[in-house]
Amino acid sequence: MEESLDLGEMSFERVFNAPRDVVFRCMTTPADLCHFWGPAGVSAPIEKMKIELRPGGAFETVMINDATGEEYPSIGEVLEVSEPTRLVCGEKVSDDPTQPAMTTAIDFYDLGDGTTRTVTVQSNVPAMYRSPEARAGMESSFEEFDRYLASLV
Template sequence: MGSSTRNSEAGLSFERVFDAPPELVFACLTQPGHLSHFWAPLGASAPVEEIHIDPRPGGRFETLIVNDTSGATYATRSVFLEVQAPTSLVWHEEHSGMTVRITLSALPEGKTLFHLHQTNVPDIVRQPRNQAGFKTTLDKLADYVHYLAHGGHQ
């Protein structure tokens, strides 16, 4: 699995190749039962009962991330701008002011090229510690979709 990160004034971009088809990756990004498995950095969790998602333009996307050690919580509140199953999701984060665009492209052998681009990125999100944490979320997603695509069940 390859990964790359670009940091520029235009925003931040992340790319990964996931060992699962776009339809499965898209489902994992839009269903609470799937999101709860990876939607938090290592050392934190996203309780399924605190994930509210309505994947349509104008629909809400709200989560609560809980620090597994301290119990501290971080709420996210977003609104979908675009939803094109199974190829793209765009949302605006009200809590950070950031806009997130995810595109999923089918690759041979049932794999997916995942591209995420963030614009209007706050300085705190650009900090190395937060970037490292976000990458662990992508690692968790990669492991989860691989598990599902190769015989695992939720």
């Protein structure tokens, strides 16, 4: 049995300059998601994404390090979906079946002026994913998402 992981929680809040239905669609559709998924220096090819937007459906992506070609697969499951207001996914981060899945819950709030506030709460997050570097990577992904949304307008 694996040693118990150091699990914790992370949260992010962000306002995007796009309507809620567009933000939700972009975060759940491979044709959009491939443009901003992952930190700077990483690509996420559409052909390596599988999203089945229903409880029990797949939420699978592979990020590829642009410099080395190293692949980082993420094999998740949709736990809850209430389009366009909420998405919850789980991802196993350990081969130990006794370890809980990391859970990511995203709530989408229509601010009434064409912008959307997202609140993302991740639980059962291993320490390595909570590091300042990992947080900076998540922020760079949000910045790329901002640019992508601006290109849609």
